[in-house]
Amino acid sequence: MKQQDNKKHLFDNPRNISIVIRSLYIICILLVLLDFVLHRHVMHEWEHLTGFYAIFGFAAFVVIVLGARQLRKIVMRKEDYYDVDD
Amino acid sequence: MWMTELPPFVPFFIAALMVLISSGWPRNLVLLVTPVLAGLYLWLDVTPGTVLTVPIIEFELVLMRADRLSLLFGYIFHIAAFIAAIFSLHERDTTQAVASQLYVGSALGAVFAGDLITLFIFWELLAISSVFLVWARHTERAIRSGMRYLVIQVSSGMLLLAGALLQYYQTDSLTFDFIGLEGISGWLIFIAFGIKCAFPLLHNWLPDAYPEATPTGTVFLSAFTTKTAVYALARGFPGTELLVYIGAVMTVFPIFYAVIENDLRRVLSYSLINQLGFMVCGIGIGTALALNGTVAHAFSHIIYKALLFMSMGAVLYRAGNIYASDLGGMYKSMPKTAVFCIIGASSISAFPLFSGFVSKSMVLAAMIEEGYDYIWLVLLFASAGVLHHAGIKIPYYAFFAKDAGIRTEEAPLNMLIAMGIAALLCIFIGTQPSYLYALLPWEVEFWPYDTTHVLTQLQLLLFAVLAFVWTNKIGLHPHEIHAVNVDIEWLYRKLLPDAAAYMYGVYKRIGYDFIESAHASLKATARTISRTRPGRFHLAASWPTGSMVLWIAVILGFFLLADALY
Numbered sequence: 001m002k003q004q005d006n007k008k009h010l011f012d013n014p015r016n017i018s019i020v021i022r023s024l025y026i027i028c029i030l031l032v033l034l035d036f037v038l039h040r041h042v043m044h045e046w047e048h049l050t051g052f053y054a055i056f057g058f059a060a061f062v063v064i065v066l067g068a069r070q071l072r073k074i075v076m077r078k079e080d081y082y083d084v085d086d
Numbered sequence: 087m088w089m090t091e092l093p094p095f096v097p098f099f100i101a102a103l104m105v106l107i108s109s110g111w112p113r114n115l116v117l118l119v120t121p122v123l124a125g126l127y128l129w130l131d132v133t134p135g136t137v138l139t140v141p142i143i144e145f146e147l148v149l150m151r152a153d154r155l156s157l158l159f160g161y162i163f164h165i166a167a168f169i170a171a172i173f174s175l176h177e178r179d180t181t182q183a184v185a186s187q188l189y190v191g192s193a194l195g196a197v198f199a200g201d202l203i204t205l206f207i208f209w210e211l212l213a214i215s216s217v218f219l220v221w222a223r224h225t226e227r228a229i230r231s232g233m234r235y236l237v238i239q240v241s242s243g244m245l246l247l248a249g250a251l252l253q254y255y256q257t258d259s260l261t262f263d264f265i266g267l268e269g270i271s272g273w274l275i276f277i278a279f280g281i282k283c284a285f286p287l288l289h290n291w292l293p294d295a296y297p298e299a300t301p302t303g304t305v306f307l308s309a310f311t312t313k314t315a316v317y318a319l320a321r322g323f324p325g326t327e328l329l330v331y332i333g334a335v336m337t338v339f340p341i342f343y344a345v346i347e348n349d350l351r352r353v354l355s356y357s358l359i360n361q362l363g364f365m366v367c368g369i370g371i372g373t374a375l376a377l378n379g380t381v382a383h384a385f386s387h388i389i390y391k392a393l394l395f396m397s398m399g400a401v402l403y404r405a406g407n408i409y410a411s412d413l414g415g416m417y418k419s420m421p422k423t424a425v426f427c428i429i430g431a432s433s434i435s436a437f438p439l440f441s442g443f444v445s446k447s448m449v450l451a452a453m454i455e456e457g458y459d460y461i462w463l464v465l466l467f468a469s470a471g472v473l474h475h476a477g478i479k480i481p482y483y484a485f486f487a488k489d490a491g492i493r494t495e496e497a498p499l500n501m502l503i504a505m506g507i508a509a510l511l512c513i514f515i516g517t518q519p520s521y522l523y524a525l526l527p528w529e530v531e532f533w534p535y536d537t538t539h540v541l542t543q544l545q546l547l548l549f550a551v552l553a554f555v556w557t558n559k560i561g562l563h564p565h566e567i568h569a570v571n572v573d574i575e576w577l578y579r580k581l582l583p584d585a586a587a588y589m590y591g592v593y594k595r596i597g598y599d600f601i602e603s604a605h606a607s608l609k610a611t612a613r614t615i616s617r618t619r620p621g622r623f624h625l626a627a628s629w630p631t632g633s634m635v636l637w638i639a640v641i642l643g644f645f646l647l648a649d650a651l652y
Contacts, residue, residue, distance in 0.1 A: 061553035
């Protein structure tokens, strides 16, 4: 059942990975630039800030990662923590 | 063409019986045809306003109350049952097949129930039928987890019954309509719904049991129990402001657990609570737009969540492992599953053109409209969190990341078809939302695709992706490790047993020998019984039910007393 896998896959080539990441950078830059060009109708005062959503998205993600690292310090136990021996 | 007043649970209960006495392709035929025919019947023949009552003793049980709200949940439950049935066609396990049909039928029974007693009956059947999907995994962990699940679910039903009876005593009515938080009965029912809806602190049964169920069982579980609770809340407690805050907490705290959790199906379980949070918020706001948002989100959520659970179920089925730390590079063996998973991930993250976008935005828009500025920010934060654990973590660690060298076959054909249908629906709803909007219970003008909305959503999501790339690059991102993350279940899985053991130790030390001897004789009896085959399985399985009956008596007794003292 286990066949030998000699095939080169899509992301075995580091170039493809960097293409993906570079396109992400480019799209992100474009999205911020669009903020200057397009007229956004805003429902809320915070939204007036240029790039509000971009900054918020980035910051939220970092906060989540940092928060999760702290949470781990509190709640993480060994894998057999709940195991009962009987 | 059919009789017009057939309660929607009936076809599935008949199917359960037919599944029980058949096997092989006839059984598969029943599993596939039932949701299609029953769904068509609901779609074509049942119009809003249809009511079917059955008199029992002095009560009128309303077995079917069809309006636009219950019908919409009815439709999506049939779609989910159909997709999950395809996904489980390879299964030969009779218990699971029967349980799944009873489970779907119970969910439909609850959604179409017009009075609280009917609701209670199906509420409990929902609990009892679904636990077999957990137990069917046959592991020690699954059995124990299923037991905890059952006790908690049945307690929810007990509270519902107590609340219903109290309401009957006070108002002489058992109708299931707006309930509200007036008086004890309202609170009891609220907490009963809250348990099934995984409110914070009452939530732990979900990430405890769902990941322990079978690959196919979890797909069923993810669709019905919690969404029945969402329906019940939308029916009984719309506009209850407390729900806005409860929902907001539900969207946030599971994110952090999902980030550090290694079992990818447990990640999805926490993510399920997060998604329920958005729906609960919508119910709390209670405007037409918000409630429409809630049911629309329930609709699209059922499909993409099932899709995500199916993709992880397929990985578990093929690789025999679902830990992020042990997987990676699976796209090489299971490219189609990977694509379907990414579609599910894009939908839950609410990327434009995918289903989550067109439904979640209604809740967010309603929130701003009603002036919940800070809660709106919390939901925005939670949206970035969804992107993290469900949008990126699930597909990235399973299918990409570092190649763990696991080589398997692609998922079986039936699984691919089921995932394919779900993926198509995600894109269809995302690109053609008007069809879903036309089904929504309330008349509201809403269109998600305008420049502002698409642009801001893309900015939010893609900059969060950017943050993922960055945190991963500098090693800030938490590594995936085998571990247990303690949650509120610690109280009943650690503290209580440890306290009991401690108390026992104390008793023993101060010389209560008779306790020991009584214990020894009890143990001996238990051992004799447990040596017999029925004892090993059936009796052991029913003791919580027995103790629950005792607790009903205690609870009811308490309320009678409380009432008498008033």
